[in-house]
Amino acid sequence: MAYRVLITDDSPAMRAFVRRVIELSGFELSACFEAGDGAEALAVLKSEWVDAILTDINMPGVDGEELLRRLAADEMLRGIPAIVISTDATANRIARLLALGARGYVTKPFHPETLRAELERTLGVPCD
Amino acid sequence: MTDITILPALSSAVSEVLERMFFLEALGEAVEPAPEAETVTIQIAFEGDPAGSFQMRVARKAADAIAADFLGEDPETLTCQQRTDVTLELGNMICGSVLSRMESSASFRLGSPRAVEGEEAMRSQPGDTRYTVETGSGTLTVSIRMEERTCPSTPRFAS
Amino acid sequence: MEQIIVGMADCKVGCVAGQVLATYALGSCIGLSVYDPQAAVGGLLHYMLPDSGIDPARSKENPYMFADTGIPKLLDQVCGQGASRRRLVAHAAGGASLMDPKAIFDIGKRNYLALRKILWKAGILLAGESVGGGNSRTVRLEIGSGRLWLQEGGGQKELVPSFPKKGANKWPTGC
Numbered sequence: 001m002a003y004r005v006l007i008t009d010d011s012p013a014m015r016a017f018v019r020r021v022i023e024l025s026g027f028e029l030s031a032c033f034e035a036g037d038g039a040e041a042l043a044v045l046k047s048e049w050v051d052a053i054l055t056d057i058n059m060p061g062v063d064g065e066e067l068l069r070r071l072a073a074d075e076m077l078r079g080i081p082a083i084v085i086s087t088d089a090t091a092n093r094i095a096r097l098l099a100l101g102a103r104g105y106v107t108k109p110f111h112p113e114t115l116r117a118e119l120e121r122t123l124g125v126p127c128d
Numbered sequence: 129m130t131d132i133t134i135l136p137a138l139s140s141a142v143s144e145v146l147e148r149m150f151f152l153e154a155l156g157e158a159v160e161p162a163p164e165a166e167t168v169t170i171q172i173a174f175e176g177d178p179a180g181s182f183q184m185r186v187a188r189k190a191a192d193a194i195a196a197d198f199l200g201e202d203p204e205t206l207t208c209q210q211r212t213d214v215t216l217e218l219g220n221m222i223c224g225s226v227l228s229r230m231e232s233s234a235s236f237r238l239g240s241p242r243a244v245e246g247e248e249a250m251r252s253q254p255g256d257t258r259y260t261v262e263t264g265s266g267t268l269t270v271s272i273r274m275e276e277r278t279c280p281s282t283p284r285f286a287s
Numbered sequence: 288m289e290q291i292i293v294g295m296a297d298c299k300v301g302c303v304a305g306q307v308l309a310t311y312a313l314g315s316c317i318g319l320s321v322y323d324p325q326a327a328v329g330g331l332l333h334y335m336l337p338d339s340g341i342d343p344a345r346s347k348e349n350p351y352m353f354a355d356t357g358i359p360k361l362l363d364q365v366c367g368q369g370a371s372r373r374r375l376v377a378h379a380a381g382g383a384s385l386m387d388p389k390a391i392f393d394i395g396k397r398n399y400l401a402l403r404k405i406l407w408k409a410g411i412l413l414a415g416e417s418v419g420g421g422n423s424r425t426v427r428l429e430i431g432s433g434r435l436w437l438q439e440g441g442g443q444k445e446l447v448p449s450f451p452k453k454g455a456n457k458w459p460t461g462c
Contacts, residue, residue, distance in 0.1 A: 010240060011220065013213040016199060017149075024412050058224070058238045087224020093235055107228075108221050109148035111403075112412050151404035153397060200408045 002030035004049060004125065008041040008067065009056040009085070018054055018085065018115065025116040027123065038062030042070060045077055052123055057086040057097070068100040079124045085115070134230075134257040138270055141225035142261055146268075149192050149221065149263055154261040154268075161185060161260045161269040168212075170219035171244045174227060176236035180274040182223040183244075187266020191215045194263070216241040288429075293318075293331045298328040298361050302368045304431030308399035313381035313424040315395035317402050319358060320428045320435060321377045321411075322447075323370035329430050330365040332357050336394065337401030354401035362409060377411050378435055378446055380426045382418040395419065415446055 005022060007015045015034050023029060033048060035041035039062040041055065053071070057064035064084060071077045083104035084097050094105050104118040139157075146152040161167075168191050172182045186194070195214035196203040220241045227236040260269040293299045293310035299451030300383075301308050308331040310318045322329035332387035334349060339353035350356035366372055382399035399418050406413065408410035417424060417437050 011213060013198065013210070013217040020200060021287045021412075024410055058220075060240055063234055080278075087228060087238075088235065089225075089228040090235065108224065109145045111148060112407065116412055147396075147400060151400050151407065153393075153400055197404055197408070205312070 002028045003051045004031040004033075005029065005048045006033045006035060006041060006044055006048075006053045007055075008035040008038065008053065008059070008064070009070055010036050010059040011056070014085075016054065019049055021112045021115045022054075022119065025068075025111065025119055027119065038064065038067030038070070050080060052119070053082040054085055055082055057084060057088060057093075065097065065100065067099060068102055072101040083115075083118055083122055085110075134226075134272060134274070135259060137226050137229040138257060138259040138272060139261075141229060142220050142259065142270060145218070145221045145225055146261075149173070149198065150218065151197055152194065153264055155264055156262055158260045158262040158267045161181070161267050166266075168215050169244050170216055170241050172219060172223045172241045173239040174236050175239075176227070178274045178276060180272060182219070182273075183228070183271045184219040184222060184268065185271075186215065186268045188261075190263045190266035190268060191218075193265040194218060206248070212243060216243065223272075226270075226272060228275065293333050295333055296335050296349050296357075298330065298332040298351045298357060298364070300328070300361075300364045300368055301428075301430035302326075302328045306430040307427055308430070309425070309427040311425045313426065314383050314385040315381070315393075315398060317354070317379055317381040317398045317418070318424070318426045319361065319377065319379050319402065320426060321361065321365055321370070321375045322428060322430075322433045322435070323365065323374045324376065324433050325374055326369040326371065327431055327433070328365055328368045328370040329433065330361050330370075331426065331428050332361040334358070334398070337397045354398060354405055358402070358405045358409070362411075363380065375411055376414045376447070377386050378426075378431070379413055379416045379418055380439075381425045382436055383420050383424070384423060385421060385423065411433065417446070 009015050009017050019032055023052050033044045035044055037059040055064045055067055068082060081103040084102045085106045085108060087108045089107040103122050106115050143154045146154050166188050168184045168188055169183060174180060187242060192203050192211055195206055195211040198214045219240045256271045256273045258269060258271040260267050288305055288307050290307045290309055291299050291301060293308055299308050310331055310333040316333055317331045334354050334357040335352050337354045339356045346353050346356045350360050379402055383394040384393055384395050422440040427436040433447060437444055437446045
């Protein structure tokens with residue numbers, strides 16, 4: 001199965017890193033969209049379907065927390081699993097984001113295998 | 129907040145970030161940071177309780193090696209933009225990791241990291257807590273300045 | 288079963304069912320095993336130091352002593368026997384701090400970081416690892432089944448059970 005994912009982070013380097021982890025994890029990608037903040041992510045989602053969203057939290061403009069709120073409020077989008085990738089490791093923040101609908105949470109810094117495990121948990125084990 | 133509370137947070141954050149995502153061991157505390165002319169300086173302002181600012185200065189050679197390792201590429205193939213982007217993200221990660229180690233009445237909010245030069249680049253000021261490590265390709269210095277807290281608190285854990 | 292011993296600063300590749308690659312006394316050294324379940328080809332490297340730059344002449348004599356020369360050679364050799372890099376399932380063991388409890392010269396950690404850096408660049412993620420701590424380890428890789436055994440501190444456990452037969456669509460992972 002080929003997946004369509006959306007990576008949202010204001011850091012191009014981090015987007016490249018996450019994309020590489022997804023590819024090396026054995027997931028075949030038929031599309032990999034990138035967005036620099038929540039507003040760009042929502043613009044992508046107006047016209048493209050994705051199987052998963054990976055998002056940073058601290059971004060200028062529409063941040064990750066607001067993005068999760070808007071996804072949860074949208075009938076069409078709320079079913080798309082979102083994994084948060086953030087430096088904020090505080091229990092309160094994690095709990096708040098999971099309550100907003102995030103399906104997974106990876107704290108930076110992380111081993112690539114940690115993100116792979118979270119992807120597998122969210123999307124299922126990749127087929128070869 | 130004092131050096132005695134912030135310094136362990138700085139040192140453990142630097143080690144964890146360098147090892148986990150950049151595959152680099154901090155080879156021990158260095159006495160002298162690299163000369164300013166051969167370095168890249170990143171600055172991040174943050175809001176929270178307390179608010180403050182963070183700076184990272186890294187030897188250019190170290191920054192190039194770190195960027196190549198992070199992206200899994202050969203150093204010669206990297207563009208200037210890629211090197212800058214990785215260095216900004218390195219600063220962002222260390223800053224975020226330090227702040228995650230600090231107890232606060234409110235979540236910290238990091239501004240976007242930016243590269244600074246000249247007068248804006250690192251100068252030691254009273255109240256700054258600074259930490260310098262040797263990376264093997266040059267030094268990396270981080271510095272954090274915290275404004276006055278509204279609520280007294282301590283770092284969540286020291287190492 | 289044909290047991291093939293991988294010594295210190297050594298590397299062996301197997302492509303015949305019934306072969307077992309085994310390496311012992313992984314202290315600060317790292318044992319890296321790679322296995323292609325489809326081609327049924329595997330390799331085991333036991334390296335001692337992270338960076339050949341400290342002794343280029345020695346690395347020319349024996350590239351398997353160092354991570355940066357040994358790991359690429361291991362990958363080339365398994366692929367030369369029909370493995371696909373993309374299908375390789377990699378495990379690491381070792382990187383302990385045996386003689387240096389305060390980890391002042393932590394060769395084990397440096398070996399581990401070198402491993403991660405080189406595998407990331409080579410496009411390979413680890414499927415599992417048993418690293419650090421203070422115990423010596425032994426690793427055995429069964430060619431044919433892909434089973435991987437780890438011995439540590441007097442106990443033995445199966446890190447990887449047999450791979451499913453060809454045609455199945457799941458493979459074991461876990462870090």
